[in-house]
Amino acid sequence: MRTAIATLALLACLGIPAAAQDFLKPLEEFVETIVPPRTPAPRAQPAKPEPAAPAVRAEDEKPAPPPIPRPRPETLNDQEAEAPAPEAVEDAQEAEPAPDAEAAPEKAVAPEAPAVASDDRIYQTACPALLSGKVVGEMLEPIAEGIxxxxxxxxxxxxxxxGHQIDFSAGVTTNCEMAGALADWVGAVDAYANAALDxxxxxxxxxxxxxxxxxxxNAEAATSEHGFANALDVxxxxxxxxxRIAVEPNWLPAAAPEGKMLRQAHGAACGLFTTVLGPEANDSHNDHFHLDLGCHGQSCTAQICE
Incomplete structure (x- = not known):
């Protein structure tokens, strides 16, 4: 059909008369019977996209249920009990009667807690000076007298x-730190006496x-270091x-051999104890040396030597 139309258009353009065009019409109809008209193929329609699934928000998600805890085996005397054999479990199930649905469940009775034995032990600290034999003595029971x-x-x-043992005229009750410092001080005085007094x-x-x-x-004064086994009078x-060289009769004259020894003993004590009081401190100490390891100052490093 398109060919016939094109032919007629060409003849019209060439100026061929209409009579000739009428002559060609039977020919066009014959051509159309032989060649069927071409039907244009249908155009493919684009596929419609499927609607996307709605996004699930995090807050809409339901958390998975927690796992069911497995039952723990019962324990006996703080040790894990042995699991029964399968045959024993089956026999027990057959022997037990079916539970009555209407019967009220029995309440589990909590086992009684074992009685805790009272701890009567005494916790103390060992003394290195005593363990090494530097001091001769023994540990005592803890002392508690009010404050x-x-x-x-x-x-x-x-x-x-x-190299030798120096006895005390009477045993003293003191703490470990005082005992160690006392041994060092007596050792210094002993060395001086051996050198200066032969x-x-x-x-x-x-x-x-x-x-x-x-x-x-003084009962109204602060507690003395004697109250904490932290002081000794010599x-x-x-x-x-x-x-015999005693503090009260031999402190003076200072130039005498005995006076020099007592002053040497006083000075050596000031290097080992935090408090040293002698005859020149006050009237309360005119007949002895007071030695202690009391705390002085914020850092407990200050010393009193009088």
């Missing part, structure tokens, strides 16, 4: 220094040690040759 007391007191009767020490004359009282014996020394 006074000491957790690990010692009863000291002698010290081992410079005789080492035989014994140390001791006074007050552990005593719950106020300072200088009244003098006895040499191996039998001489």
């Amino acid at each position: 006074c007391g000491e957790r690990s007191p010692l009863s000291v009767t002698a010290v081992n220094v410079n 005789s080492p020490l035989a014994s140390l004359e001791t006074g007050t040690s552990m005593m719950c009282r106020g300072r200088n014996g 009244t003098g020394f006895t040499l191996e040759d039998g001489r």
